[in-house]
Every structure is written in structure tokens, then in C-alpha cells.
Amino acid sequence: MKKTNILDVVSRKLSPFILLFGVYLVTFGHISPGGGFQGGVALASGLLLILLAQGPAVLKRTFSLEGISLVEVFGYGLFLLAGLAGFLWGVGFLSPILLPPRTIFILNIVIGAKVGAGITLICWHLFLEGEDSE
Amino acid sequence: MNRVFQGAVLLLFSFLLLASVLVEKEPKEYPKTYFLERGTHETGAVNLVTALYLAYRAYDTLGETIVLIGAVTGVLVLVGREK
Numbered sequence: 001m002k003k004t005n006i007l008d009v010v011s012r013k014l015s016p017f018i019l020l021f022g023v024y025l026v027t028f029g030h031i032s033p034g035g036g037f038q039g040g041v042a043l044a045s046g047l048l049l050i051l052l053a054q055g056p057a058v059l060k061r062t063f064s065l066e067g068i069s070l071v072e073v074f075g076y077g078l079f080l081l082a083g084l085a086g087f088l089w090g091v092g093f094l095s096p097i098l099l100p101p102r103t104i105f106i107l108n109i110v111i112g113a114k115v116g117a118g119i120t121l122i123c124w125h126l127f128l129e130g131e132d133s134e
Numbered sequence: 135m136n137r138v139f140q141g142a143v144l145l146l147f148s149f150l151l152l153a154s155v156l157v158e159k160e161p162k163e164y165p166k167t168y169f170l171e172r173g174t175h176e177t178g179a180v181n182l183v184t185a186l187y188l189a190y191r192a193y194d195t196l197g198e199t200i201v202l203i204g205a206v207t208g209v210l211v212l213v214g215r216e217k
Contacts, residue, residue: 030184104188111195125213126209
């Protein structure tokens with residue numbers, strides 16, 4: 001792929017704002033339109049813009065494949081723990097145990113990180129199939 | 135003989151199902167009005183979609199995260215490189 005200045009500059013300048021918008025969607029998911037899934041996909045698109053325009057080596061300076069995989073797996077574990085914690089407080093599985101907005105806030109963040117990591121992993125391996133993505 | 139028995143059981147249960155549908159009463163309260171009236175108060179989320187998918191239907195969300203993990207696992211198995 002031939003690399004032009006436009007691609008270089010736009011991807012470098014735009015992706016932090018996409019990541020910021022993703023974080024906003026996740027953290028304000030219980031107040032304004034958005035939420036864990038949408039914000040997670042926005043986060044993933046910010047990472048994928050760097051991955052596609054700058055190459056995997058640049059992205060790996062900040063986010064390693066192992067780290068993203070760990071976020072993916074431990075996100076699911078955290079969600080499960082949040083559900084099981086309901087038993088300790090004597091309420092049902094996945095029932096809110098903190099004051100009202102907080103459980104949703106935490107679960108939104110967990111889901112946002114998890115969906116972002118999952119979409120990034122899927123696209124990383126599918127886009128760079130056959131190339132040296134390691 | 136076996137077939138006749140199976141048919142009889144099937145007929146019986148279909149009549150029971152039909153009867154239960156026919157005698158069903160109008161519900162006193164629909165979920166829609168319940169969520170609109172009490173959703174924000176009970177969950178603290180102004181965004182009712184988030185209130186639904188993380189509070190009332192958190193099981194559903196848990197299942198969706200399992201689906202995502204399954205998709206990632208499938209992609210890694212199919213196109214992931216061996217070390």
C-alpha cells in the first residue's frame with residue numbers, strides 16, 4: 001500500500017478524537033444516547049484507523065495483541081463477577097448492588113472495553129490475514 | 135400403537151395450549167408503561183435503552199458478550215497465526 005501524506009496526517013490527527021468520542025459514548029451511556037456496545041465499536045474504529053493507515057507496528061507501541069486479548073477475556077470475567085457479587089448481597093444474579101446509576105456505569109465501562117477489544121482483535125486478524133501481523 | 139399414543143399426547147397438549155391462550159386475560163400493566171414510569175427511578179439511568187439492556191435484561195447482555203468471545207475465538211482459530 002502506498003502511503004500518502006493525507007493518509008498519514010488524517011489518521012494521526014483523527015484517531016485520538018475518535019478514541020475520545022468512544023470514551024464519551026461509554027461513560028455517558030446511561031445519560032445520553034450511546035452505551036457500552038456503541039462506544040466500544042467507536043473505540044475499536046479509532047484503533048483500526050491507526051492499524052490500517054500506519055501499520056501494525058505503530059499500533060503495537062501502545063496496544064499489544066496480548067493486552068487487547070487480556071482485556072477481552074477479563075472483561076467477560078469482570079461482568080460475570082459483577083453478576084455473582086449480587087449473591088453476596090443477598091439479591092439475584094446481576095442485580096444492582098451499588099446505588100442506582102453506578103452499577104450501570106461500571107458495567108458500561110466493562111462492556112465498552114470488552115467490545116472495543118473484541119472488534120479490534122477480529123478486524124486485526126481479518127484485515128492482516130496472511131501478512132506479518134505479529 | 136406408539137404413533138397413536140404420541141398423537142393423543144400431542145393433541146392433548148395442543149388443546150391445553152389453545153385453552154390457556156383463549157382464557158388469557160388482558161394484563162393489568164404492560165412492560166412498556168412500567169419501564170417508562172419507573173425505569174429511570176429504579177436504575178438511575180436517564181437513557182432507558184441502557185436501563186433495559188444493563189439492568190432489566192443484563193442476562194441478555196451477558197449472552198451477547200459470550201457471543202462476542204465466541205466470534206473472536208472463531209476468528210483466531212481460523213486465521214490466527216501459529217507461533
